[in-house]
Amino acid sequence: MRVGLFIPCYVDQFYPRAAIATLQLLEKLGVEVVYPKNQTCCGQPMANSGFEYLTGGCNNLFIENFEEFDYVVCPSGSCVLHIKHHLHSTANEAAAVALRDKVYELTEFMTDILKVEKLEATFPHKVGLHQSCHGQRGLHLSQMTELVADDFSKPRQLLNMVEGLELMTLDRKDECCGFGGTFCVAEEAVSVKMGQDRVADHLKHGVEYITSADLSCLMHMEGILHRQGSKVNVIHIAEILNGSKN
Template identity: 40%
Template sequence: MKIALFVTCLADALYPQVGQATVTLLERLGHEVVFPAAQTCCGQMHVNTGYQREALPLVRHHVETFEDFDVVVAPSGSCVGSVRHQHAMVARRAGDQALAERAEAVATRTYELSELLIDVLGVEDVGAYYAHRVTYHPTCHSLRMLRVDDKPLRLLRHVRGMTLLELPEADQCCGFGGTFAMKNPDTSTAMLADKMKNVITTGAEVATAGDSSCLMHIGGGLSRLRTGTRTVHLAEILAGTESVA
């Protein structure tokens, strides 16, 4: 299958290894991954902060960049959530019904990584090896907006060499929420403290999730406390093999 990678701004700027791991994983499973070089920000940050008019050109550009592909994948529940739930809305509110319909078509073919693997490719065991104690944080957008449910956990349970540890109060937000963390720092910090406490109680070496933004927030807090627990994206774990782990 030919799959277009929507790498996201955060991966492009700060976590390129997440995009690279996504490609490694999908190619190992026998698929062709292409990277549309014209891609830019999907506009989620603009929409979430009330700048819908400014987001419209980004929505249009995203549609133009990805509408010729049958399948699009992003290693981010947050960005996939924006494509599915915001793009058509932004276009429709701007009075561009044609763009809204095109955005809806792209949205139906855009998947978060665990969705793609299980719902489209029909695979749970991706042949991964990762010899660490790991706990999984389900991010808000993937859990509540995309409703990926237990798909990431189903994938993690098949990873060889790994001990998967249950995270207490896993469904509670980590407190990042994009600009929420900047506009409400005290509340965000309190939520992060609760999340870190629960991660630490598991005894995990690694906390994983499907969104680099949440992992950045949690990982920053764990690093400042010098807990020894690090954060690793789900794609990086699933791309691991015994020869490189």
């Protein structure tokens, strides 16, 4: 299979190690990966702010860059959810519809398409898993605790394959961190308090690292950790699954 690697703009600018780890991980798993160099923002920030009608250029460029691939894989649940729900094209709606069904978040792709059952990765640390809202409630990467249903978590399933990693149990494992894209700007005080509560749960359980499939959430919590002078670090799940030994 040929996979197009979709790297969100904020990952490219602020967390390139996560993008590199995603590429390396997929290649280790035997996937042919191509990075279209002309890709840019998927349009999510404009859509979240009520200006989805301005995202036509982003949509058409996304289709142009990725329609040729068997799958499109991205290390960001929120960007994947945006594409799955909001990718449209007045010029070629059929191509947009077809492409929406081929876009996958990284851990989703690994569990549902590649059917990964074993990883050669070592990470000897205590880790807290943040299940982002977009990933959990939008992409259904994990079960919501308010539902009477079997528990599951695709990110957790993969982390349990990593040698030496101790996954810590949180009090509120699916609580929002408060980032919410433009919400953290429009409702700064509420966003910060939610982030502080989320970080406190991880710190209470002695984690050394907080990981997630969404770097936007990690970026929000990283800022709070830095302001608190905490030694706890954030790390994207791709870096752990790729075999980081920090």
